[in-house]
């Protein structure tokens with residue numbers, strides 16, 4: 001399942017890359033830096049911001065902000081604060097004028113800055129319309145952001161970091177990039193759980209120790225859990241600070257489903273044992289006793305095909 005969807009995404013990525021080299025319309029500014037200026041159609045901006053579930057408490061950063069449409073829409077339609085960075089002084093001026101027209105100058109800012117040096121630590125939402133290799137260069141910085149930070153990208157994904165959501169939009173007015181169609185990707189920065197964890201769960205009136213050994217690649221988790229001298233495989237997924245892991249039923253041991261909220265060295269949630277009417281739901285918490293590394297170092301760049 002994972003392999004198939006990755007394959008599709010790689011094809012999309014390379015198709016988009018070739019199409020991205022097409023000529024720009026005469027009216028567009030060229031942009032500066034590592035990619036030319038191509039504006040994201042407004043319907044795509046709106047849909048991406050909705051995928052990011054942006055709201056008044058959010059702080060958006062648009063990397064390569066062009067005429068400011070992501071930043072201005074985040075503020076004017078969704079009440080967020082936002083800033084954009086670009087290297088093109090013409091576009092920065094245009095973005096400031098557009099912010100003035102939209103009446104959001106108190107909520108937005110545009111800065112002349114190289115997006116690879118931008119401090120992203122304040123962001124709760126990041127938007128990009130950049131080339132695939134630029135997204136991959138930024139990926140380690142994205143993975144290091146606060147868990148729960150949302151990243152939305154247009155036309156180009158983040159390589160083998162699988163999106164939490166992806167959509168395609170038919171956009172007849174789009175003449176460059178992928179003409180007529182936009183690919184939208186949304187990611188939630190996962191909390192980190194690799195390493196060893198311990199729990200004590202009261203099962204059937206008996207305190208039962210559980211020991212977990214977890215590996216993590218992006219938001220996917222796999223590992224082993226030791227339950228009553230039995231070691232069973234676990235698979236799961238993290239969405240921001242939420243985790244869900246399942247040990248399938250095997251050799252007389254019922255299915256165990258662990259879900260909870262990840263804190264600093266703790267997970268608090270529930271354990272469901274068994275399925276159907278006989279299932280039992282118990283409070284579950286775990287404590288980290290040894291930290292591990294992410295399966296793939298966050299700063300390791302994948303091969304770009």
Ligand SMILES: C[S@@+](CC[C@H](N)C(=O)[O-])C[C@H]1O[C@@H](n2cnc3c(N)ncnc32)[C@H](O)[C@@H]1O
Nearest residue numbers: 031032033034038039040064066086114115129
């Ligand atoms: C494809 S346009 C996207 C504009 C806008 N985000 C949108 O989606 O409508 C990319 C923008 O990135 C800017 N850019 C390219 N390389 C940059 C860099 N290294 N630092 C800052 N901005 C850069 C270009 O000037 C251009 O405005």
